Amino acid sequence: MSYVIVKYLHFVGILGLFSLLLLENFLVKPELTERKLARIARIDIVYWLTGVLAVVSGLLLTLVVGKSPSFYLSNPVFHLKVTLFAVAILATLYPTVFFLRHLRATGDTVVRVPRAAIMIMRGKVLVLMVLPFLGVLMAMGYGL
Numbered sequence: 740m741s742y743v744i745v746k747y748l749h750f751v752g753i754l755g756l757f758s759l760l761l762l763e764n765f766l767v768k769p770e771l772t773e774r775k776l777a778r779i780a781r782i783d784i785v786y787w788l789t790g791v792l793a794v795v796s797g798l799l800l801t802l803v804v805g806k807s808p809s810f811y812l813s814n815p816v817f818h819l820k821v822t823l824f825a826v827a828i829l830a831t832l833y834p835t836v837f838f839l840r841h842l843r844a845t846g847d848t849v850v851r852v853p854r855a856a857i858m859i860m861r862g863k864v865l866v867l868m869v870l871p872f873l874g875v876l877m878a879m880g881y882g883l
Contacts, residue, residue: 741804742800742804742805745796745799745800745803745804745805746796746800746805748792748796749792749793749796749797749800751789751792752789752790752791752792752793752794752796752797753793753867753870753871755785755786755789755792755793756786756789756790756793756867757864757867757868759782759783759785759786759789760786760860760863760864760867761864762782763779763782763783763786763860764860764861764864766778766779766782767779767852767856767857767860768852769851769852769854769857770849770850770851770852771849771850771852772846772847772848772849772850773841773844773845773846773847773848773850774844774845774846774847776838776841776844776850776852777841777842777843777844777845779838780838780839780841780842781842783834783835783838783839784839787835790828794824810883811877813883814877814882814883815882816873816876816877816881816882817873817877817882819873820870820873820874820877823866823869823870823873824866824870826866827863827866827867830859830862830863831859831863833853833855833856833859834856834857834859834860837852837853837856
């Protein structure tokens with residue numbers, strides 16, 4: 740039963756990440772008021788919390804309740820999946836820091852959102868679409 744619960748939490752984390760990232764991408768524009776940036780910053784905090792849920796449940800699946808750790812650790816598809824996720828996390832830091840600078844803002848001053856931050860957010864959508872595919876490949880034994 741613990742496997743089912745952890746797997747479910749992992750899916751909730753993944754779906755949460757994807758949903759919140761799509762919401763952020765929908766809301767972000769090249770120019771936003773400080774108030775709108777503060778809203779995106781709050782969404783980004785929840786995004787990070789769902790990311791923690793996905794990572795912790797993924798670690799539990801890998802090391803505790805899933806198949807044996809050797810099943811995952813010897814699989815190059817698993818290494819690709821973890822690497823892509825790590826790169827996405829590192830890339831996420833730039834837009835997150837930008838948004839968090841405006842977390843407490845309440846004004847209507849217009850702020851220019853760096854193009855790089857927007858492009859990183861768009862790229863993360865692609866990465867998050869590939870990760871579940873790699874998970875399915877692993878579950879089917881590819882890479883062993």
